[in-house]
Amino acid sequence: MAMPTLQNAIDQAGSPIKLLWQPDAEPWTPEVVDREYSGWRQEQAAWHEGVALLNLSHHMYDMWIEGPDATKVLADHGTNNFEKFAIGQAKQYVPVTREGHIVTDGILAREGENKYLLSGIPAAQHWVQYHAEKGGYDVEFVTDPSSAFRPGGGDPKLFRYQIQGPLAAELVERVFGGPLPETKFFHSTAVSLDGRPIRALRHGMAGQAGYEFIGPWEHAAYVHETFLKAGEPLGLVQVGALAYATPSVESGWIPSPVPGIYTDPDLADYRTYLPMFGIEGKRPLNGSYFSEDIEDFYVSPYELGYGKVIHFGHDFVGRDALQKAKEKPLRTKVTLLLDQDDVRTVLGQGEDPGFVLSYARHRVESATGLVGMTMQSASIDPVGAVLAQTLIDADHAAPGTEVTVVWGEHPGSGTDPEADLGFPRIRATVHPAPFNQHARTLYRRNR
Known part of the structure; x- marks a missing residue:
């Protein structure tokens, strides 16, 4: 059936x-993570005034895209510049429909010459995988749903812990025995914690500098405990699901806009591809x-502030519509x-x-x-x-x-x-x- x-x-x-x-x-608030640890006010204050630990391991949908056509399928269906995309770098991936409406954004990390990891709510992942399969691109996909939707339960493939706030650098130095290598914003560097491999993504929220530490789930408990112990003298605060949902309001990121996929007759096949009970x-x-x-x-990527990531130096779905949209009142x-x-x-x-x-x-x-x-x-x-x-x-x-x-x-x-x-x-x-x-x-x- x-x-x-x-x-x-x-x-x-x-x-x-x-x-x-x-x-x-x-x-919506992140599932699995406790709603509050010390209270949402104290948790919000921590990333402004001290140091906060946020657990992102459970609520993001991950999709690895690997193969000779990995860059091509992402570039053909995304507005980003792939000519300047270093291994170890991450970008806000912005796919749009033929009409120039955003599908939704996601975090795209380049893990190798022909390997990427696309994370976030799964609307962008669905879009890429559909077009890859329909277009015959030479790529393979491995997916890991969020913990609330992972078939049969089980653990994530990756842990993700954010360390944020004015004291983040000091905590990182305590944990790793010194400062991490100089890393540009949204670029990552490979680090090791007592022999355990971790990728440190230079990241931030609500204006504060910090890192997102990503690694195999088997090391999650050890890494988490190490940060908690080293953070005690600094007053490290764990951030619960309530406070976690709020920094986007300060930092200007609008989460999960309505995908522009519901009305275009040419997307009827796509809507038939999508499950009834998916995010869409x-x-x-x-x-x-x-x-x-x-x-x-529906919204335009320009309205969301993504104009700076739209690269007209390559052809992509929605390119003509976005060029016209630049001239319209938005x-x-x-x-x-x-x-x-x-x-x-x-x-x-x-x-x-x-x-x-x-x-x-x-x-x-x-x-x-x-x-x-x-x-x-x-x-x-x-x-x-x-x-x-x-x-x-x-x-x-x-x-x-x-x-x-x-x-x-x-x-x-x-x-x-x-x-x-x-x-x-x-x-x-x-x-x-x-x-x-x-x-x-x-x-x-x-x-």
Whole structure:
């Protein structure tokens, strides 16, 4: 019996929106990892003021791509520059559809001349593997789903531990007996911990410099314990699933945008290739911004800030559309700082609302009407501060612009998208994305 597909699910629901729209959907947080260790406020403070350890081992889907055509299939279906891609380097891989809509991004690491590792939520991996198989590329794939979806359970193939914060370098020196070799941002170096092979990826979050340590799962417990023990004198804090989901709001990265794959007739075969219960059919949409047309949720890589990684020096799917998109008025990525008094009133019934995390698409309005939509909102200490990564019309994107966020859950099909449903309004002020001053300046120089 054939497995049900994404196209089956869309047909049964009646439309992509009817399939995906789920009011009050629970926000995603990493599975398996504890929700909190010392409390989300202390954990957020650690990567700003001390040193934090984040466990990324369980929630990313890994796909190794190896073979003579590995570079070709990735370059043919991604916007990135593969002429300048060193072994040991990682890039934000950005595949788009023929229409120039992002499929989703992923972290692509080059492990050898003809070998790559693509990590993240599996939408980009599905896209690459489908086109490789359909196009007859000479490549092979090895996949390792996230721990929540690994068939039969079991351990990941790799551990991933991030060490972040102002004291990260000091902790790394304690663990390895000295500083690691000078490494550019998003490049990696091979290191060893008591004979155990590890790759140290120069990485950071929310503006702070740090490393992501990656290695075979058999060494995970030893490496984890070594970092915890060496970090005790520095006040090392483990970061739980709640706080882990928030630094993207500060650093300006918008996670898992809606893949632009649901409507193009030429992608019907792709939708039939995808399983009904994959990420493309299960990642819910909700919030006060509603449209019956899924294309209103599609985004351009330019809107997400990926213009700098689009390389027109090679041919790739979506190239012509992206060249045209450069001339069009597009939304701008900004950070909204929600008014703290309104946050307390609307979200906390007059009190500190505690931890807030939402991937809802909330309407952003000005006196003239709809001007944008939120993409992710989260509490960022100090108390009562909520930031929202937002796509907004360019004429409202200047820092200091005052707008209003409509906070509520549209019921979906059958109710006018423009209906006044009595949702509360939260005043907000436009700030740059990334919000963090360090992330916008110093952090990005060493590229």
